[in-house]
Amino acid sequence: MMNEHPAHAPGECPTDEHKLHRRLFLKGLTGGTAAAVTSFSGLFENPVFAAETKKAQKHCILLWLCGAPSQFETWDPKPGRPSGGPFGSIPTKIPGVHFSSLMPHCAKIADKLNIVRSMKTAQSEHLQAITLLQQGNPERPGFTRPTLGSSISQAMGQLDTALPNFIFIDPIPGGNEFETFKAGNWAGWLGAEHAPVRLGGEYTQFKNETSDTIPLHDKETRETLRRFLTRKFERDRRSKIASAQNAAFERLKGLSASAHLFDVNKLSPKDRERYGPGSFAQHALMARHLVENGAPFVMVANGMNWDNHVFQHEIHQMLVPELDRVLFHLVNDLEERGLLESTLVVAMGEFGRTPWLNAARGRDHYPNAWSMMMTGCGLKRGVITGATDIDGVEVAEKPYNEQNFFATIFKALGIDPYAEYDLPGQPTFHRVENRAEPIRDLLA
């Protein structure tokens, strides 16, 4: 049983609107105003209902910067300080606020972004930290908490969508700790129907018609779908979880119908050029396109690129400008399409990087004081909240942890952060434990 809390905090997306499609669906089933609609699919053929549903749908794009980017080379530069590294800082559209000089595009749209400069979390190893920042709460014995994407899939997933409710795009199937995480249980107690549909890497290795005229990455994308269709279905059959099997089958049908949305070569060439040639940029563009077509949650990662224990500055000089360019176009595109108000965009890793360099030209893991970006979906814009000390060693103002972060996300998406679950055989738990406060500075 789940107990939703009815109250809305300021800035929260209107939950009633968000739930509209579900209410209409129930009305259809119980002979209300949409009583003429007698089937699930028929309900969504009702143009009024479809339009309202589309309008009410919220989305989330999570740019998962796995491995963990440096806050010094992105959102919280410390130029001239021993921790500052070689890159300078540049003014942004917000007076007095500077970003790394590697982020000139984001500096121009700083008034559309929100930066949290005071994340302070407790895990300094990848697997544990990824789990923490994907689940939003410390691990607790007795059950597996679903990840953000699975939670959103369950809470916001469209009933009729041809698209999966949780799409995860990552071209690198491996990645050490991230590989372990990726092989883990994403959906937890919610069940396999809320696990991600994954694209990229070895999930693309299936036989297809071959042609030298098809670029490798296009082949991989096509193969992703085929491979998913075959392996995932077979796996689910073996699992004997009937409901999950059915759900998986439905997702496969949806995927087949939407295969064109997963083909980067079907995206606008101009858009592809704007976002940049790298797989992360192309997949971020694909995420935008998927959201435009109704996907509730799309997560984009790129292996563990950001884990620069060696060559910190040598690799960040490439990764950060790509992220800068992607965020600039993604946020602007969503805004121009009227989607930013209903789409939450988050860019983050699992922690930050040390203020000091190791002897191998690298920065190591640092959960004590780090930064992330989130905007859209009714949040304020142009807010820089929290602060670190002069060298970025400690949080100086407004420390936030994973629970504050998740409470903010759920508030923004119109989902009760504190919903209580009392499931048979499991301990009582909440979406966000301890009634942790959302980051109020970001809520409208």
Next chain:
Amino acid sequence: MKLSLAYDQKLDTGILGLAVDASGDRVFAACADGAIFEVDIASGRAKAFEARHESYASGCVLLPDGKTLISGGYDGNLIWHDVEARKSVRTVKAHPFWSWQLALSPDGAHVASVSGQYLPGGWKYEPAEAQEACVKILETSGGKLVAEYSHTPPVLSCAFSPDSKHVAAANMMGEVRVWEVTGSREPVSKWTSPSFTSWGSIKTHHYCGGIYALAFSPDGAGLVGCGMGAMTDPMAGNGKMTWQRWDWRKGEKINEIKDGQHGSGLMEALAWHPDAKHFVMAGKQAQGTWNAAIFDAADGNLVTSVDTKKRITHARFAKDGSWLILAGANGQPAPKNGIWPPWGRLQVYRVDA
């Protein structure tokens, strides 16, 4: 040969560039705080030059007369310093991005600076072509740009031939190009060795590594490059310590570090011994027993080695070959009570035949 530590001095921040005067008693260090220091080796006393770079100072060269020092930095600038007065003579904006490394022609007439930002150029993060020439040759006398050459960024290292007529530059992808110093824009020779570059099929979806130092052999026929072999996990820094020696006119490999004689880690420094029979390679050890070693140029065998416990960025022999000067850094320590401990290191080893 035997190496024994004679001096071990600290500087405030990591040393990324090194020049040594003719006596071998005085060195010049380009440091991560942007400053250039003159350091007395025996006492460790350091005197800062007046002008500093706005980012890391990444290299410095001392003109043969010992009166002028030219430094390069990650601000893209080259600064001419009057050594005696320790004051700036001129600043030249050489690059829009970093000056990764400097080299001085043996005749003292030209300084080379290499640059280039690694930006994504394709699906697999092949480096994009540069918008501006990454290899620039300037007159040391007045700072005038006399030649610029194209190379795929990032271009990490450069060196002049002993006769000062050719300049070589190498990049992250292991591509080496050699030009006449003031000749055609087309290289007289170029080749690529894949042995210095990683692509993270397991973990990281990009390239990293490259050739971090170049040095022509004293006879001018060979060119040695060093770096790190491909890594299984590109974020571990554990590729094979690597050098290769090429016949640069043919672009053919003629020797390389031997199996069983290397550990793992990035090698950043090369220098020829004045006897022209040996060279030193040094860097950062990830695994193994040494991070600085002297090799026999004839057969490529390791002659002697030492574990300095530091990252070595530059190596120079004193003029008579009796001293080996190594510059570099420790890992940067965390601040204590708001004070950042020093992390630059300058070590001098006695070289006994």
